[in-house]
Amino acid sequence: MAFPDGRKIAGLTKNQLNLLLQQSIRPVTNTPTLNGQGFKDGIIPYFPQDAVFTLHQLDSLNRADPNGILSGHLDTQRAGVFGVSLGGMVAAEACHLEPRLRACLVMEAPMPADVVQAGLQQPSMWILSDLDTWRLQHWSELDIDEHRTTMRAVFDSLPGDGYFMQVHKMFHLNLTDVPLLIYPPLGRMLGLFGPIDADRVHHIVNAYTLAFFDRHLKGRPAALLDGPAAQYPDVRFETRRP
Numbered sequence: 001m002a003f004p005d006g007r008k009i010a011g012l013t014k015n016q017l018n019l020l021l022q023q024s025i026r027p028v029t030n031t032p033t034l035n036g037q038g039f040k041d042g043i044i045p046y047f048p049q050d051a052v053f054t055l056h057q058l059d060s061l062n063r064a065d066p067n068g069i070l071s072g073h074l075d076t077q078r079a080g081v082f083g084v085s086l087g088g089m090v091a092a093e094a095c096h097l098e099p100r101l102r103a104c105l106v107m108e109a110p111m112p113a114d115v116v117q118a119g120l121q122q123p124s125m126w127i128l129s130d131l132d133t134w135r136l137q138h139w140s141e142l143d144i145d146e147h148r149t150t151m152r153a154v155f156d157s158l159p160g161d162g163y164f165m166q167v168h169k170m171f172h173l174n175l176t177d178v179p180l181l182i183y184p185p186l187g188r189m190l191g192l193f194g195p196i197d198a199d200r201v202h203h204i205v206n207a208y209t210l211a212f213f214d215r216h217l218k219g220r221p222a223a224l225l226d227g228p229a230a231q232y233p234d235v236r237f238e239t240r241r242p
Helices: 014-025 049-064 086-097 113-118 131-136 141-156 184-189 198-218
Strands: 079-084 101-107 124-128 162-167 235-240
Touching: 014 086, 014 113, 049 086, 079 086, 079 198, 086 101, 086 113, 101 198, 113 141, 124 141, 124 198, 131 141, 141 162, 141 235, 162 198, 184 198
Parallel strands: 079 101, 101 124, 124 162
Antiparallel strands: 162 235
């Protein structure tokens, strides 16, 4: 990457990036480096700073918008965050760092080591696939164990409301917008999408996401979060209540 002032920053190789990410999940004593600097906690703790900075800026605008447009009109006490895969790791880290984020939704992502150790205080939800479907996608047993044990550990340690839902036969990319961009039968033929209908996954994820944030940010009733739902037999749903 080249900047207008002439500075250049070389991109990271996949191996370099993976080492920095893994250091956040399974720290090793041989700390990976970037531009000569050691990253003892890996790279994940740096990404959520954008979310924290944005929340601070919104608070400032709510107190005194220089343009007089947003002052007093922003409810930053009802802020939450969600993310898929790497974004899910960042979402969990952001909630660990910023208690003003009042709801955390993670979609199929291993949890950073500091989040596993400290836990989360906010109501939190995890959306993921099941063990057999991970193997159907040819995930390594190490990746499977990393995802299962870290997500489960944080869920089990929650002091308040928590939700752990597994969608049978849903592939990882089904949690993204990719199925909306590629013809689903082609995506399945290429091994990108799971055996479950892509539109159904989209409907399931939307329904549970809205229910989660409606309950924990807006204080609205959300019966879908009270237990297994008859209309979604392909979802294994667990709740944790204080």
